[in-house]
Amino acid sequence: MKIAFLADPIATFKIYKDSTFAMMREAARRGHAIYAFEQRDMVLEEGVVTAQATRLTLTGEPDAWYRADAPEIVELCDFDAVIERKDPPFDMEYVYGTYLLELAERRGARIFNRPGAIRDHNEKLSIAQFSQYTSPTLVSSNMARLRAFHDKHGDVIFKPLDGMGGAGIFRIKQDGMNLGAVIESLTVNGQHTIMAQKFIPAIEQGDKRILVIGGKPVPFALARIPQGNEVRGNLAAGGIGVAQPITERDREIAEALGPVLAARGLLLVGLDVIGDYLTEVNVTSPTCFQEIADQTGFDVAAMFIDAVEQQLLNPTPSRH
Numbered sequence: 001m002k003i004a005f006l007a008d009p010i011a012t013f014k015i016y017k018d019s020t021f022a023m024m025r026e027a028a029r030r031g032h033a034i035y036a037f038e039q040r041d042m043v044l045e046e047g048v049v050t051a052q053a054t055r056l057t058l059t060g061e062p063d064a065w066y067r068a069d070a071p072e073i074v075e076l077c078d079f080d081a082v083i084e085r086k087d088p089p090f091d092m093e094y095v096y097g098t099y100l101l102e103l104a105e106r107r108g109a110r111i112f113n114r115p116g117a118i119r120d121h122n123e124k125l126s127i128a129q130f131s132q133y134t135s136p137t138l139v140s141s142n143m144a145r146l147r148a149f150h151d152k153h154g155d156v157i158f159k160p161l162d163g164m165g166g167a168g169i170f171r172i173k174q175d176g177m178n179l180g181a182v183i184e185s186l187t188v189n190g191q192h193t194i195m196a197q198k199f200i201p202a203i204e205q206g207d208k209r210i211l212v213i214g215g216k217p218v219p220f221a222l223a224r225i226p227q228g229n230e231v232r233g234n235l236a237a238g239g240i241g242v243a244q245p246i247t248e249r250d251r252e253i254a255e256a257l258g259p260v261l262a263a264r265g266l267l268l269v270g271l272d273v274i275g276d277y278l279t280e281v282n283v284t285s286p287t288c289f290q291e292i293a294d295q296t297g298f299d300v301a302a303m304f305i306d307a308v309e310q311q312l313l314n315p316t317p318s319r320h
Contacts, residue, residue: 001081002032003083005036005083007037007038008038010056015065018287019085019285022301023085024036026299030305043073049107050073051073051074052073053074054071056069081111081308083308086284095119098116102116110312112267117283121281123281123282133277135198135279138195139196141193143184146158147183149196153199155171156196157170157198158183158186158195160192165236166233169231197279201275202275205275207279208221208222208274209222209271211270211286212268213267216254216258217258222243222244223243223244224239224240227239241288242295243294243296253273261283269281269283289304
């Protein structure tokens with residue numbers, strides 16, 4: 001099969017931890033032809049979406065880890081699968097990319113995750129569809145409502161709806177120190193909508209990333225544990241990742257959400273869980289494949305490529 005990866009520049013990959021690289025390596029091991037292109041390589045002309053894609057040969061060497069053929073212009077539906085792995089920020093350029101991918105779908109391209117489903121699932125707001133698993137949450141731009149939420153719950157996390165890697169997350173404790181400044185800054189004086197959540201003390205045990213592939217949970221989660229006085233467990237914010245078996249509560253959440261999200265075209269999802277509570281539903285380019293595999297021996301990439309192959313052999317009807 002010909003599998004193309006829409007990703008950030010491959011020269012920037014840190015292959016010792018990159019989940020997209022793990023996917024490529026497993027696909028190549030099975031004999032699939034591997035291609036890569038960036039979002040800027042896509043072109044729409046006369047209703048046809050093409051990409052200037054490069055076929056890669058993986059070398060197995062840690063430094064020069066790939067050889068690249070000369071780029072070629074390929075219509076996206078000529079690939080057996082296109083794996084969307086562009087990292088956030090989820091800005092308008094990202095959205096434009098999903099529109100192009102959706103047009104390619106209409107001509108028969110098989111894209112994972114489905115671009116429309118990515119666009120429809122804000123990684124913060126999507127938890128509202130599953131509120132039975134979340135801590136008390138408020139989404140608003142109204143500064144008085146945000147203040148009232150803090151008055152009610154005392155210890156609150158405030159965060160933007162478009163953040164990544166822990167950026168823009170603030171904890172305001174019972175004393176309310178800097179409450180006004182944080183709300184004013186994040187909402188831009190009431191102009192931007194943000195999220196407030198009751199603080200979950202179990203963050204001390206880690207912000208768990210639970211991967212769900214084809215509607216089924218990976219049996220190990222990566223608990224990203226905050227260091228020092230930091231409240232954020234994100235690896236990008238200095239958290240330490242510790243792989244551990246998923247708990248019964250983790251499994252309950254994953255098995256409830258997994259089939260629903262898979263039916264919407266989300267083959268790979270990263271659920272973030274703190275303690276017993278769902279905090280995010282990550283659908284753009286979920287990571288932690290290699291950290292889990294290295295620490296537990298469970299081959300997450302093999303489970304993912306299994307799921308891709310299964311989808312290609314038994315396609316589900318497209319919904320446009």
